[in-house]
Amino acid sequence: MVRTQTLQDLFKRYRRPGDLLVAALSLAFALFLAVNLPGQTTWVARVQLFAQPAFWPTVAVAAMVLFSALHLIGALVSERIPGRWAEVGECLKAVEYVVWFMVYVLLVPWLGYLPSTIAFTLLLTYRLGYRGMRWSLAALALAVGVVVVFKSGLQVRIPSGALYELLPTGPLRTFVMTYL
Amino acid sequence: METFLSGLAILSTWEVLVALLIGSIGGVIIGAIPGVGPAVAIAILLPATFSFEPIVGLTMLLGIYGSSMYGGSLPAILINTPGTAVNALTTYDGYPMTQRGEALRALGLAYGASFVSGALSILALILLSPLLAKIAPLFGSREIFLAALLGIVLVVLAHRGQTFAAGALAAFGIFIGTVGLEPVRYTQRFTFGLDFLSSGFDLIVVVLGLFALSQAFLLLSQPDHAPDGQRIEGNMFAAMLRVFRHKRIASAGAGTGVIMGMIPGVGEFTAQFLSYTYAQKTSRTPEAFGKGSEEGLVASESANNAVPAAAMIPLLALGIPGEALTAMMLSVFYVHNVVPGPALFRDSLDFIYALFAAMLLLNVIVVVFVGFSSNLLMRAIRIPTRFLGMAILTLSFVGVYSLRNSVSDCLIAAGFGLLGLVLKRQNLPVVPIILGMVLGGIMEVKLRSAMARVQTPLDFVDRPIAAGLALAIVLLIGFHIWGVIRERRNTSPESSHDHDRHDTQQG
DSSP: OHHHHHHHHHHOOOOOTTHHHHHHHHHHHHHHHHHHHHHHSOOOTTOOGGGOTTHHHHHHHHHHHHHHHHHHHHHHHSOOOSOHHHHHHHHHHTHHHHHHHHHHHHHHHHHOHHHHHHHHHHHHHHHTTOOSHHHHHHHHHHHHHHHIIIIIISOOOOOOOGGGGGSOSSHHHHHHHHHO | OHHHHHHHHHHTSHHHHHHHHHHHHHHHHHHHSTTTHHHHHHHHHHHHHTTSOHHHHHHHHHHHHHHHHHHHHHHHHHSSOOSSGGGHHHHHHHHHHHHTTOHHHHHHHHHHHHHHHHHHHHHHHHHHHHHHHHHGGGOOHHHHHHHHHHHHHHHHHTSTTOHHHHHHHHHHHHHHHHOEEOTTTOOEESOTTOGGGTTOOOHHHHHIIIIIIHHHHHHHTSOOOOOOOOOOOSOHHHHHGGGGGGHHHHHHHHHHHHHHHHSTTTOHHHHHHHHHHHHHHTOSOGGGTTSSOHHHHHHHHHHHHHHHHHHHHHHHHHSOOSSHHHHHHHHHHHHTTOOOSHHHHHHOHHHHHHHHHHHHHHHHHHHHHHHHHHHHHHHHHTSOHHHHHHHHHHHHHHHHHHHHOOHHHHHHHHHHHHHHHHHHHTTOOSHHHHHHHHHHHHHHHHHHHHHTTOSSGGGGGOSHHHHHHHHHHHHHHHHHHHHHHHHHHHSOGGGGOOGGGSOOOOO
């Protein structure tokens, strides 16, 4: 009994709401990888252990299982702070912005970098609750600034939009396709 | 001396100087905005710097890295919100000084201490470089493997109270570094038959997700925060000179920062903590610490600003990044086929001197800039955090998409962004993932080549440096376990669990 208490004391730690869930998911993921080790890695005949392609993933996954299990034990024996599902809700809120980001990513090759960025910043600014001319101008300035610095100035590799192809052939089209 | 002059010649091209100017001033501004931080900025700018010469790209990133802590002290002192995570300790004494109406003095001391320690640390490293050039070649495969292992052990143990989580995250980092085609036999590892996983996870994509996108998601999903700060009146340069009343504390802080910065995986937090503890223990007024002590402020600011230069040492000499920001810089080296390690120190000492001189110059640029611009920087602090989140999201797109124009990369980055968000909300560290990913790759290669030449495990540590590193690893783990057991026996669990007091996120 005393030993059990000592063990509990050793593993107790400060927890945030949702800690148990994160610890359990971490272990589940590590176990999933461990189960898949034989199918997802290769052991080659007549090759030294350290040179085996499967050796290093095995070390990493074994360490993940061990540390995740210990982390979960820590979560189980520590004092719980309520609010697990509220925490999950907070994290899920961010999924909306993942969608915004991915839509932006998918729009750029079609609309072009400048129009997509302007649309993205203006719409997201509005969605975030910033209303009025001042915020719209700030969003517009941000969009133009980012495109001018990165695409026009630093020439980062972002393809020109399919929409630009509709412009009449000439210097304007070349300029738009190269710099915007 | 000749090599040093040759290094200065590398530095004196206009491209390098412009990059340094942009990086230095940009770093101060980025550091001053709570919620951005150097990690986010460097992650976003990394792909853009790939088109530059290595020295140009690196000086820009170094500028951001080295100057962000100057900027970070501004909101820490004026509004009790650290601009970067490493300025958290600055709030302890800086903000109470502001409340007493001594904002100018507090800022002057912070800037002055940062400058003195920054300059001292770089001078120490310039003097130390010839010695490092001699020691670095003594590191063979096994020594580099053990140094990288030491880095992983240190980064895990540094997260006291979250050691198991940090261990799991470091192992996760090592794991994601192995995904894709194995480099020697080209067998698939954990690709699950998906084509886009065959080339593995790109470090930049993971970094952008974990640092930039996660921060954007965090800011976007939280209520707005746009604090007001007071105007600064008076002569900032005169206020900076007050640091010379605390020469002992400033030089001790710089020394601590240099030593801690050179040890992989330790970094600013430990340096600040040790410097602050030393200053408090040797002070005539220890009771004033945490209530607006000039010594406390100097101790924390001098320690954190000495780390960036020192952190470049394991990176340049051994190719081992000590923390997330140097791990990001390692990718710039790789992209330009400049391989940091013993050979670089032996063959390109002038390049290394150029980097050190750039760091020295950036401190001068920054101190002049902050001397005139504190009130201007206050405007940056007032940007609402959700709008800032939107800006980071927009900029992150450039970073991820410009790498390979790949939608898969963006999706992976978004996934890591969500993971980073969960970790940040749980106050779990992100840095072990990055270090695991980078150091894991180094360890796999070095272990493989080292084991080809040894017969027994004891052969592995039969050279003095290897033996020293192995002993250090064993002792560190032993002392850590012993320390935890002793701490738990002596204190009640409730009193030792408030890990929120020192946020572990590197921002």
